[in-house]
């Protein structure tokens with residue numbers, strides 16, 4: 135790291151470009167954010183319904199096993215054998231009665247406690263583990279774990295407040311709005327992004343770009359700034375919600391549009407792509423919520439999903455999508471969800487640009503580590519400006535969270 139102070143002032147609207155490339159900053163994030171006082175989304179309870187069901191996930195660069203215990207509770211265990219540090223689970227999911235490391239067959243119970251060491255007492259009275267070996271001191275590292283309406287989170291930190299306090303009442307209400315009943319996983323996408331993870335985190339909090347970068351939005355009208363809606367932030371600015379609402383009379387195009395579509399003559403050949411069955415008790419067509427650091431909860435029409443952002447290196451990350459429906463969906467609704475999902479994912483009509491734009495920034499800022507961005511839409515405040523979504527308040531909130539954790 136250069137010896138110059140990274141961020142010489144308190145201005146979170148001017149982000150130093152070095153944060154997108156510097157390997158030392160990336161390493162510090164692992165320690166201070168991902169293994170620091172944050173709650174990290176891991177998976178859905180619906181993915182591990184029965185005792186012994188597990189799946190692997192990640193928190194920063196740490197591989198994590200999430201497993202349903204015999205008592206129905208959920209444990210998050212660091213996926214690293216206490217013997218030599220090997221991965222214990224190398225498959226993404228499965229059902230087991232115990233975990234066995236393939237290297238030397240050390241075995242662990244579903245709660246992570248060490249239950250067996252191969253050749254512990256040696257062979258024919260010779261060799262074996264040292265005297266006084268205490269299996270109780272050599273389990274898999276177990277993390278604090280909490281669930282909210284089927285979403286599983288964990289933290290490495292004893293200092294993090296409980297999950298509900300961490301998320302805060304306003305953002306909990308927004309999360310609960312989507313997870314009103316048991317969900318079912320409809321499928322997964324994964325995409326590798328050619329940019330630092332924070333550029334995607336910023337993108338999801340940046341409602342200003344929605345109708346500008348995503349021409350589909352402006353042409354076919356999922357999100358226009360003339361529609362109702364707004365932005366809200368958690369009290370500390372760390373988490374955010376941005377939503378768009380259909381007018382009560384069903385119209386979506388009121389008044390003059392701030393940015394006119396260049397393609398007014400265009401119409402979808404199959405308008406059912408944009409069909410929306412109202413199902414959450416309101417008229418919200420589009421709701422994007424972020425929980426710092428790496429969770430996105432998405433409702434775009436009937437396309438429900440969670441996205442987990444995985445920082446894989448200073449200049450790359452992976453975005454993992456889990457596409458959802460409800461357990462009680464009828465066939466027609468499930469078919470509608472799958473169709474509307476063409477809007478999102480790696481090649482989605484309104485999200486493919488998001489996968490690429492971070493790479494544009496990564497490429498262009500690499501040569502200017504001392505440069506800084508200028509994100510003053512809505513000024514420098516971290517509060518939303520009335521009902522306007524033409525603000526970068528939530529992006530500034532992200533940087534508040536990052537600086538709180540990083541102490542930089």
Ligand SMILES: [Fe+2]
Nearest residue numbers: 337344348488
């Ligand atoms: Fe976007």
